[in-house]
Structure formats: C-alpha cells, structure tokens
Amino acid sequence: FQSAAVISPSTQRRNKGGRAPHPDAERSSKLLLREMFSSSPVTDHLREDLKYAVVPHDYMISIYRTYSAAEKLGLNASFFLSSKSANTITSFVDRGADDPLLSPLRRQRYLFDVSALSDKEELVGAELRIFRKASKEVQVPATGPYNLQLYPCRSERPLHSRSLDPLDSRKPGWEVMDVWDMFKDHPRSATGKPAPLCFHLKVTLGRSDTEVDLRQLGLDRTGRPQQEKAILVVYARSKKRENLFNEMKEKIKSRGSGKEEEEEDRGLQLKARRRRR
C-alpha cells in the first residue's frame, strides 16, 4: 500500500499549498485504496495489463462519443438510447472459434459469457453484431439474395433471419441481428448468474436450403483482431440510481476471487507434490 503512490505530484502539491484534506475523506479514500491494492500483490502491473488487454470496439466508442456529446449540448442522452430508455449498454466479445481445417464452413457457433450481467438491471434489448470482411471470392448467385439465419444452439427454430444483397456481400460491414427473444426466457446458472449464451449462424442461398460456405462471405473468424470479433450488445436500464462504488466493489471482488483461485491452484500443486514425495 505504501509503494502504491496513486496520489500524483500535482495532488501532493495541492495538499501542501492548500488546505489539508478532511480527515474523514482522507480516511475513506485510503480505505478504498487499501481495499483495491491489498487484493493483489502485483497490482500495478495487473491493472495496466487489464486495461490494455481489453480493446473497446468502435461501436462502443461511438456510443460513448454520441451520448457524451449530447450531454454537453444539454440534451438528455437517454432520449437517444432508443425508446427503450436504456442507460447501460454492455458489450460481450465472442468466445467462439472456427476450426481452420473445416472446409467448407457451413455453420458457426457464437459464444458469450454474460455472467457479468447484473440482476439489478432491467434488460430491455439485445443485438448480435457480426463483422463481415470484404471477400473477393464471392460470386453473385443467380437465385437471389443470401439468407442469414441465426438460431439458439440446440434449437432449430430461427431467432432472427435477414437477407443480404449479393452486391453488398462484397463490401465489409457489420451484420446486426436482434436477439432480444433469447434473453426473455434465458435461464440463470446454479450460482444465480446468467448462463452463457450460444448462437449458431448459417447462410442459405435465396429460398433454397443450400448452405453457403461462410468463408466466402468473409465470416471466417480465424486470426481476427479484437475489434473485428462479433459482439453481443445488451441494453439495460438501472432499476435504481447507480453508485460508482458498486463498480469499485465488483472490481475488488473479481480480483479477490482471482487471487483465491490462484491460491487454490497453488495449494493443489503443493498437495500433489507432497503426495508424490
């Protein structure tokens, strides 16, 4: 805690030059910092790593820019967040992967860990955004547009379908699909957290059942940078006024549990070593 000098030189200067901070404020901020730092012995590196490991999608940055600009103009940003009046938008990055040896690629599984969703928030909408790269391989079919179909895994009842013009399919772009129905009856796991979400995607040619190779349409996920990975965007409305310290507490908890898991692993390794000896 001593070495974690979060108080910057400018803050120190301010404190020296001006009034001393109120003892209560100083005590509570120190407690908060101690809670934050005591949860991990290598906090500084961990914190830096965490930030740089997460690359925000352009879509999330544009949401932030649009609404913060609206706020600066004195407009109520919730007005812009569709009629659903959501005030929280969470993006979950796809954890699925394509088998590079599988050819042609007829179906894809998109997986999302949505366990971080809070039950304190009322979900009001959800969409899946899949990036389609430009593909030179696309041949314009004579039988009409492509038909993109999204299903929940373990179900053959389509969740969302939309057509894609063959000419548009040559250009890169984001395919947006409404997956709100999937959330309406989505079960929670034994821990009370929402279970992971799984979708599968297939594309057929026109009205036929002929499934198209997804690689031809630029949907191959192999070697994609973080920003081109599919995201599940969930719109929510806070049931009560959010407090910044809730976020801090969640962070501390998640770091704490990570440390516990590490310690548990270390304990198991020691036990195994002792048994071998």
Next chain:
Amino acid sequence: TALNNRHGKRHGKKTKSRCSKKALHVNFKELGWDDWIIAPLDYEAYHCEGVCDFPLRSHLEPTNHAIIQTLMNSMDPNSTPPSCCVPTKLSPISILYIDSGNNVVYKQYEDMVVEQCGCR
C-alpha cells in the same frame, strides 16, 4: 450591527463568499481509476462552496427550513449553525468502462456534475 456581530468580523478581514458553484476538475487518472475507466479520463464536476447567511438570495432556492435556520442563525449563531451550501441540481455524464468480467460497458451515471448550488 447584527451582521457584524454575527460573524465577529474585524475591519479589513476578507469576507467569505456566498454559496455558489466553484470549479472542481476531476482527473480519474489521479484517482487511480484509469485502470477501469476508458473514457472520459477527466471532467469538470464543480462543487458548492460559500456561506448561506442572512438574507438568503432567491437564486439559492432555499427550502423553508433553510430560511428558518438561517434566520435563527442570524439571531444567535451559537444556537444554530447556518444552513448548508449544497448541490441542488446535478446532471449525468457518460462513462465507458471495463467491468469485472472484462466487458466494455457504456453507462450514464446520474448526479456526476453540479449544475446549481443552493442552501438547504
């Protein structure tokens, strides 16, 4: 006479300003919160500072209770403290951050910027 007695001011001493909105620049990096807040890294939050003394100005939108308390204070400062200079109107800001599951979240946080100060 009552005013001078109330504050016990000496001639030439600088008077404390009346309750109003003052600058408060918040830098999330200085707070050590830049590990989870992506944007903004700083913003103008403002704060309320100054005295709520008799007579209260209408723009401070005092509550009836604040008016009574201020009056009582003006009559006998030892019996009652002056009313408090606090935010009476706040506005939200947008924050883009990383949650405990490493997901990027946009959230509109209420009550982050002081728009107006008053006596309560």
